[in-house]
Amino acid sequence: MLITILKLARLSSRAFAAAFRAFWRWQQQRKAAAELHIMSDYSLRDIGVARSQIDARVRLSSRRYVQPTNSNGLT
Numbered sequence: 761m762l763i764t765i766l767k768l769a770r771l772s773s774r775a776f777a778a779a780f781r782a783f784w785r786w787q788q789q790r791k792a793a794a795e796l797h798i799m800s801d802y803s804l805r806d807i808g809v810a811r812s813q814i815d816a817r818v819r820l821s822s823r824r825y826v827q828p829t830n831s832n833g834l835t
Contacts, residue, residue: 793818
């Protein structure tokens with residue numbers, strides 16, 4: 761019984777950590793998109809991004825640079 765409770769506690773802490781990381785990543789995406797939306801069309805064109813592509817580019821870049829995890833699930 762105690763082992764089951766400990767396993768459940770470990771799983772719930774991992775789930776909480778995963779939810780926190782997802783929330784933090786979402787917040788970073790929002791900040792990056794907001795900074796790009798503030799830029800002028802000329803500046804966006806200079807870095808090769810169209811205004812209509814900002815949200816998709818931010819989502820793609822966040823997936824590309826996610827930190828790898830160890831085999832035990834810890835970063």
